[in-house]
Amino acid sequence: MFVPAHHNWKLYESARSAIARQPRPKHLLPGDHPASCTCAIVSVMAEPYIRARNLSKIYRSGGAPLPIFTDLSLDIHRGEMLALVGESGAGKSTLLHLLGGLDSPSNGTIYYGGIEISGLADAEKADFRNREIGFVWQIHYLLPEFTAQENVMMPLLIRGVPRATADSESLARLDEVGLRARASHRAGELSGGEQQRVVLARALVGKPSVLLADEPTGNLDFRTGEMIFELLEGLHHSHQLTSVFVTHNLHFARRCDRVLSLEKGGLVPGPADGPQPETGPGYL
């Protein structure tokens, strides 16, 4: 069982219970103050959930150091669906890995509510990821010899959840992505779109508050990609998630709450941010 280092225990516990107590409203933009809210509630809701501060990432493998960003800051509000676009090699996956605690910044801090994840020890970070963050990648990383349901329940078994609960939760998530009838099929026998639906079910089985998706539609034809994006959009709302969606597809990016573009190591409003004429798929 995961045991946080003693000096982090109180902070960890109080931060976790504070996060649990926080409402998860649909995304509020700065200045969106519902008339019925008290000032105190507004200030809690306006506080960004994910705060990345002065991040730098410099890869040092190989020859010369390769700086990807040197001073990047980012706020993401609870309930927000943020699209992250940018040219290939700009550092989108790198940023998502840092936000997900899968890699550490060379400098800077990342907070989820009151928890600074860049300061957590490896075991604490792994536990935090397992509970708070669902990941979806372009390549699905399912275990092909295991059934769809076994793949979905994996994060719960790792967490030590009893098998009966893991069974029912995984079936419920497969139901949500329209694959309950395929629960006992091996993952390797499913189509690319179906496998991506299994990945979505797996990402959400542990009831995370955050979904990080790196080009989840990148390997799919447009129609299947559209279906996966719609599913993702629906799950974002029904699970009251905070989502970061990396994509090269401006058509999908435009449908998110906000679009940021990673350019020359910095974040700028994306080319598709704000009202835009619908011009069809549009890839960046």
Ligand SMILES: Nc1ncnc2c1ncn2[C@@H]1O[C@H](COP(=O)(O)OP(=O)(O)OP(=O)(O)O)[C@@H](O)[C@H]1O
């Ligand atoms: N582990 C690593 N070690 C060294 N360099 C790396 C590593 N991971 C990524 N890079 C380099 O960092 C840069 C940014 O890579 P990253 O994968 O974040 O880009 P991206 O914006 O996600 O690109 P794409 O749209 O093609 O997925 C690239 O030049 C890449 O070669």
Ligand SMILES: [Mg+2]
């Ligand atoms: Mg990438």
